[in-house]
Amino acid sequence: MSANTRRMIEHLGRIARETPWWPGETPFEIAVSAVLVQRTTWTQGKKATDNLKAANLLDSRLLAMANTNDIEQTIACSGFYRQKAQTLHRLAKWWLVDGVADFGSTQEATADKSEIRYALLSIKGIGPETADSILLYCFRQSVVIADAYLQRIDARLHRRSRPCAKPRLQREYQRLLGEDSNVCVAFHAGIVDVAQQYCKSKGPLCSSCILADCCLSATVPKQ
């Protein structure tokens, strides 16, 4: 592990919030919102989730029974709504039939995390990042979410000419963070905070960034 990576993890641990970063009143709502934020902004994903809630469809049984045309109309603001409606339908059915029943309660999943991940990835429309978000925030499994934010921060931190592939990033950070899901939640929350507040895709705000003292791309002098 590089010294820079170690310091980055320490800094992110220090800003960890008490409340989990991923919003949602129930595990199923969190899983649904993980689908709805795919390929859109958080604002639009949240709006679509709120629309589902207003339509009384944030319930796995009701969503599984709902007409996909109705789901499409409700989540239209999130984009790619036809595919997402189909994915939500499949997710709701899985949640009802196999999900929580097979894997234990979402607070205390009894199955191996690779088994749950495999099951989630077998649902058409759910890719690695969505599956990992559901694993971490719904099933409280220790997993590093290798998203575009982590790719960007890691690349800048180490001044890489191109970002690491997500599977490699996930392996490496998982090895560093260990198997405590709370640590993984705090790490992900810190990455999201830094990416949204300071390490923006265009024009990073290095002078305010908490990672400036360990980042090889920082545009401010090291202290």
Ligand code: SF4
């Ligand atoms: S110091 Fe600058 S480049 Fe490095 S992580 Fe922070 S905002 Fe990004």
